[in-house]
Amino acid sequence: MSKGILFVLSGPSGVGKGTVCTALRGKLSELVYSVSATTRSPRLGEEDGVNYFFKTREQFLDMIQNDQLLEHAEYVGNYYGTPRDFVEKTLESGKDIILEIEVQGALQVKEKFPGGVFIFLLPPSLDELKDRIQGRGTENQATIDHRMSVAVDEISLMEHYDYGVVNDEIDCACKRIESIIVAEHCKVKR
């Protein structure tokens, strides 16, 4: 049996990674979604091993120490990361797995897993991205400006990715990603 392929879906904050990933999961039932580890407390209804692998701070730091995470980051006081073990076991079983992560995290994964396929989700335009960030309606102007400048920096990192997919319509973006998955399975070098 051939091994599965690791697909990493990333892109600037606000581009719609989560929405596209959820839509893809609905369409491709055989695609496994990577479960992150986190030190934050479970919210109502969240299950260990389904929504997240819930870890204590000590457990998480041990995982970092033992190279058991493909990437990790700290966000508002909690750690988040991608357990290597879950990814490797899924690939060994012949199934594809998809990771939806931030741009910096994806570059960490690329170092540890150069055989992965790195997909960068792009906004149709910077104006459109600004609309989407503003559209959340939860942030003031300084925060919006800061997030836009971070997004522009992140977009410049696209050159490290294999594919760039424009998220104009969720359905079109999903179809492009589905095509990338099919094409990667046809590659002779695999």
Add this chain to the structure above:
Amino acid sequence: MSKGILFVLSGPSGVGKGTVCTALRGKLSELVYSVSATTRSPRLGEEDGVNYFFKTREQFLDMIQNDQLLEHAEYVGNYYGTPRDFVEKTLESGKDIILEIEVQGALQVKEKFPGGVFIFLLPPSLDELKDRIQGRGTENQATIDHRMSVAVDEISLMEHYDYGVVNDEIDCACKRIESIIVAEHCKVKR
């Protein structure tokens, strides 16, 4: 405007390249099909520039001399080849072009056009390929054996290609090739 992409569809004789290519053309109207040059005489209903570019032997030899062919071969006393000019003009106009050619010809194209995307069409199995070659019902056992041994040699050249597509069902093979076309357009390096 971005340039088009050259797709080369090849594979062993009997694998169904022509059938798959015709089916693709029916589905993807924007895909341009490369027109070959030949020294053979036009058959009834064949138009110059549509079915073939009809050339005299002298014209054809001049084209070889002037590097105006991406590949060429002689077959039962006539020359066949792929005019470079038609391919380059199509790509410059932003359209994709597909070439359906023999394995050796495809490798000649690769030398002159390394930016092309090389797709190898595979039979589901060698038994299936033998059935298809025999199924034509026009050849004796020695010819069939010879063609099978050529096919096995040709399949060993697949490593020089980018993608391998199994032609189990024409419709499935077409969908895989369509996915490859979409995915190649998403590649960051383009």
